[in-house]
Amino acid sequence: MNISIESKTNNALLGRTDVSFALTFEGAVPSRKQVREALSMALSVPADRLAVVRLDSSFGTHAAKGLCHLYPTPEAALKGEKAHILVRDGLKTKEEKKKEEKKAPAKK
Numbered sequence: 804m805n806i807s808i809e810s811k812t813n814n815a816l817l818g819r820t821d822v823s824f825a826l827t828f829e830g831a832v833p834s835r836k837q838v839r840e841a842l843s844m845a846l847s848v849p850a851d852r853l854a855v856v857r858l859d860s861s862f863g864t865h866a867a868k869g870l871c872h873l874y875p876t877p878e879a880a881l882k883g884e885k886a887h888i889l890v891r892d893g894l895k896t897k898e899e900k901k902k903e904e905k906k907a908p909a910k911k
Contacts, residue, residue, distance in 0.1 A: 804828045804837070806845050809868075817883060820873040822846070827866045832858075835892055842871055851877040854884045854892050 809823040835855045843850040852874050860867035874880035880894065889895035
């Protein structure tokens, strides 16, 4: 898998850097975890500071384009990114919603 960084945009308002990238691969599309590890090596940052937001591949090609957010600290990544993205990237575990028992209304 080869990754090339297309652009880096500093987003000071949200305290992160938006990184656009393109990757080429053999076989199946790599998982988000594999992409995040390869991006961490390409950017020379720890993987827990990266969140892969989008990964788009075209049918019949061995190439994909994507977007990731680079945060200054792992805590900033957990605070600034949406929960479902963190679960997809493996930075957070999915919390099960507690189902409250519905009680029948009291008869009068």
